[in-house]
Amino acid sequence: MPALRPAVVDGLFYPAAPAALREDIDALLAGARAPQPSRPPKLLIVPHAGYSYCGPVAAAAYALLQGLPAHGVRRVVVLSPAHRVPLRGLAAPTAQAFATPLGEVPVDQAALQALADLPQIRRDDHAHEHEHAIEVQLPFLQAVLDDFSLVPLVVGRAVADEVAQVLERLWGGPETLVLVSSDLSHYLRYEDAQALDRATVQRLLARDATLQPHEACGAAAINGALLMARRHGLSARLLDLRNSGDTAGDRERVVGYGALAFQEADA
Numbered sequence: 001m002p003a004l005r006p007a008v009v010d011g012l013f014y015p016a017a018p019a020a021l022r023e024d025i026d027a028l029l030a031g032a033r034a035p036q037p038s039r040p041p042k043l044l045i046v047p048h049a050g051y052s053y054c055g056p057v058a059a060a061a062y063a064l065l066q067g068l069p070a071h072g073v074r075r076v077v078v079l080s081p082a083h084r085v086p087l088r089g090l091a092a093p094t095a096q097a098f099a100t101p102l103g104e105v106p107v108d109q110a111a112l113q114a115l116a117d118l119p120q121i122r123r124d125d126h127a128h129e130h131e132h133a134i135e136v137q138l139p140f141l142q143a144v145l146d147d148f149s150l151v152p153l154v155v156g157r158a159v160a161d162e163v164a165q166v167l168e169r170l171w172g173g174p175e176t177l178v179l180v181s182s183d184l185s186h187y188l189r190y191e192d193a194q195a196l197d198r199a200t201v202q203r204l205l206a207r208d209a210t211l212q213p214h215e216a217c218g219a220a221a222i223n224g225a226l227l228m229a230r231r232h233g234l235s236a237r238l239l240d241l242r243n244s245g246d247t248a249g250d251r252e253r254v255v256g257y258g259a260l261a262f263q264e265a266d267a
Contacts, residue, residue: 163224
């Protein structure tokens with residue numbers, strides 16, 4: 001991979017023109033229906049389909065980051081499933097930055113170097129080359145945060161403890177946000193998807209770290225993040241739950257989208 005990981009799904013999952021992309025994101029954020037939390041989120045679960053499908057649900061999560069103080073989130077750890085390549089463990093890129101139509105996001109190389117001794121971590125540009133699940137989160141992050149660095153990790157076959165071990169090293173304080181990029185059920189009929197996704201959300205709210213891939217494509221990453229949520233005493237809140245039948249019309253084979261926030265419990 002070159003020093004810059006270019007956008008690869010602009011014009012497909014979201015607009016390629018910067019002005020149109022910013023307009024879409026502003027409209028989605030304006031329509032977000034999640035109330036402001038008493039504390040900023042530490043962990044978010046956000047869907048990663050095209051914006052016309054999951055944009056309103058994703059915006060419910062990103063609206064929580066609007067208006068944070070300039071000294072707030074300075075680093076975002078994004079975990080995504082491996083959609084394109086078979087992968088054992090977690091893959092980090094060698095790229096110095098990720099590009100979107102809204103600009104470049106620097107990769108936190110020091111953070112990645114701090115993971116280098118973990119056996120489940122590998123440098124694998126192939127896993128990132130065509131992976132959309134990290135890329136589609138970046139324009140939203142660019143819209144709601146000031147300057148921030150990125151720790152992009154594609155998660156393949158990995159147990160929850162392996163993912164949690166990585167997150168423990170990256171956890172940090174309020175300057176670090178952890179974001180798991182994941183959709184929920186895939187290609188079920190509308191009513192069946194609703195039932196499965198509601199059951200999955202109840203397990204997420206209970207911080208049940210035993211999700212399976214048919215319940216969420218990012219199950220491996222989610223399970224590790226939920227272990228950390230339990231370890232650090234984070235409380236969970238559902239922000240929005242819909243599927244593509246709600247947003248794009250076709251209800252024969254839908255994909256589920258959920259947005260959840262985890263934050264430190266009020267004292």
